Amino acid sequence: MELKEREIRPITIDQLLMIEAPVIILIGMSNVLGQQFLLPTKQTKTYTISVTVGALVNMACNIPLIWLWGVAGAMLATLISEICVTGYQLIVTRHSLKTRSLFTGALKYALAGAIMFAVVYGLNITMAASYLNLAMQIGVGALIYGGLILMLQPPVLANAAKLRSRVH
Numbered sequence: 001m002e003l004k005e006r007e008i009r010p011i012t013i014d015q016l017l018m019i020e021a022p023v024i025i026l027i028g029m030s031n032v033l034g035q036q037f038l039l040p041t042k043q044t045k046t047y048t049i050s051v052t053v054g055a056l057v058n059m060a061c062n063i064p065l066i067w068l069w070g071v072a073g074a075m076l077a078t079l080i081s082e083i084c085v086t087g088y089q090l091i092v093t094r095h096s097l098k099t100r101s102l103f104t105g106a107l108k109y110a111l112a113g114a115i116m117f118a119v120v121y122g123l124n125i126t127m128a129a130s131y132l133n134l135a136m137q138i139g140v141g142a143l144i145y146g147g148l149i150l151m152l153q154p155p156v157l158a159n160a161a162k163l164r165s166r167v168h
Contacts, residue, residue: 011071037097043092112152119140
């Protein structure tokens with residue numbers, strides 16, 4: 001069987017960042033579950049299994065996905081492996097932790113993020129690339145997200161207010 005040279009469609013940096021963006025949330029969740037719960041509660045074996053599962057899934061996905069889509073495939077493999085790590089940790093901690101409470105207000109954050117993304121992406125595709133335009137897009141995005149979070153009032157705001165009242 002002869003391997004033929006394939007043409008890989010060029011992908012832009014912003015498209016790559018969209019693939020990789022959810023990894024930030026997944027790594028944050030797996031760090032909290034793994035390093036702040038599993039390890040302190042002496043569940044090192046469970047933590048090690050989760051990390052090993054992630055590494056094995058990443059290796060298994062990298063070869064076909066990189067071959068199919070190049071760098072986008074590598075980023076997709078990373079996303080899939082982080083979903084596996086976080087998913088495994090959520091499954092094994094479901095009886096010890098109230099996992100539903102981990103997602104309290106998630107819909108409000110997702111809504112604010114989706115609206116911010118739509119506006120900033122719209123600006124991005126209509127504006128010329130420059131440092132000034134990038135700074136403006138960051139500022140607009142921060143204002144939209146912050147304003148929507150204040151309007152939607154996720155539980156973290158009430159918790160922060162309670163915490164502040166205890167301090168003062």
